[in-house]
Amino acid sequence: MAMISPISVEVVSRETIKPLFPTPTHLKNYILSSDQNSPPIYIPMLLFYLNNTSINTYKKLYMLKKSLAECLSEYYPLAGTFRDDYSVVECNDEGAEFIEARVNFAISQIVGTSDVKLLNQLLPFEPIGNWGKLEGKKDEKEVLVAAQANLFRCGGLAIGVCISHKIADGTSVVAFLNSWASKSLNTTCENANIVPPPILDSAKDFPPREAPRYPHDTGITNKTIVTKRFIFDSSSILILKKQASNAIIGSSDENVKLPTQVEAISALIWRRILALYRSKPKHAKICVSVHAVT
Known part of the structure; x- marks a missing residue:
């Protein structure tokens, strides 16, 4: 070889x-x-x-x-x-x-x-x-x-x-x-x-304001950052949107407005993160999710 x-x-x-x-x-x-x-x-x-x-x-x-x-x-x-x-x-x-x-x-x-x-x-x-x-x-x-x-x-x-x-x-x-x-x-x-x-x-x-700043000589470390990529095809996203809609409204009516792609996928990821934390004996009391948007 x-x-x-x-x-x-x-x-x-x-x-x-x-x-x-x-x-x-x-x-x-x-x-x-x-x-x-x-x-x-x-x-x-x-x-x-x-x-x-x-x-x-x-x-x-x-x-x-x-x-x-x-x-x-x-x-x-x-x-x-x-x-x-x-x-x-x-x-x-x-x-x-x-x-x-x-x-x-x-x-x-x-x-x-x-x-x-x-x-x-x-x-x-x-x-x-x-x-x-x-x-x-x-x-x-x-x-x-x-x-x-x-x-x-x-x-x-x-x-x-x-x-x-x-x-x-x-x-x-x-x-x-x-x-x-x-x-x-x-x-x-x-x-x-x-x-x-x-x-x-x-x-x-957006005028400059007085606020605590990140120390420029220390910054952010990438030693504990893990990057993963999840790929969802169109059919999987549609299923997630319907599931999210049914969970919130409790109805399978096709006329009910479905959540957006971002909302449906975010809900899935957030639900799994919470399940992970709750599965541990001493899970965190506060969990925060942040979306970077432009």
């Missing part, structure tokens, strides 16, 4: 991508919203692309870097640095970190995996626990955004992005990625959708 070599992700280059246009003087100080009290973690995103284009690797990387520079001109706080105890971003156009890496496997062998340790290799750094300190950087300033372009043996591409949660939530991360994708397409496709520029005034709606 042939030996299967372990998956290897090799970093081949690192560079800083600066905004295409300098940030205007009157926008040099970006005041953070109440999210400045967020834990010192990064929001990670992984985007996978099959090799279904004739564009060569060199041009792909060129397009990604050029469009990222354009995007940073609009999302200018992401190219800055924190100051004043993480309450302000100095929009000094320091730039974003861009890493090129080569993967010795085909993209089909990784897509769909739930192996967090493996997937983290496709990110520029661990999203929890190291505060954006990139390997090889001499200064101690943590980056606000970093991207890693992973080129697979088959020609596929995975883009890993980490953005500081202190400056972005899930919605703003998606908006940033949509803008980057749009600008990347515009370099080769005249009919690509144009994403409007962001409105960066969240501090007006």
Whole structure:
């Protein structure tokens, strides 16, 4: 039997991508919203692309870097640095970190995996626990955004992005990625959708407030975090929705409004968690369930 070599992700280059246009003087100080009290973690995103284009690797990387520079001109706080105890971003156009890496496997062998340790290799750094300190950087300033372009043996591409949660939530991360994708397409496709520029005034709606903050030098550990993925097909979800509806209303009437997918699946997971705690002699008196939403 042939030996299967372990998956290897090799970093081949690192560079800083600066905004295409300098940030205007009157926008040099970006005041953070109440999210400045967020834990010192990064929001990670992984985007996978099959090799279904004739564009060569060199041009792909060129397009990604050029469009990222354009995007940073609009999302200018992401190219800055924190100051004043993480309450302000100095929009000094320091730039974003861009890493090129080569993967010795085909993209089909990784897509769909739930192996967090493996997937983290496709990110520029661990999203929890190291505060954006990139390997090889001499200064101690943590980056606000970093991207890693992973080129697979088959020609596929995975883009890993980490953005500081202190400056972005899930919605703003998606908006940033949509803008980057749009600008990347515009370099080769005249009919690509144009994403409007962001409105960066969240501090007006969610002003900063005095509140206990997470100690930035301790942060959150991932040593006791376990990640599991549960897949529900459409027929299973429909059964759960009907069961949840019958349990609440006590009726099998088809005209009764069914709970949403999120409500039905959340109820199932929550019920099993409670059953687990209650099965133990000294179960917790208080259980809390939290949903991350955008």
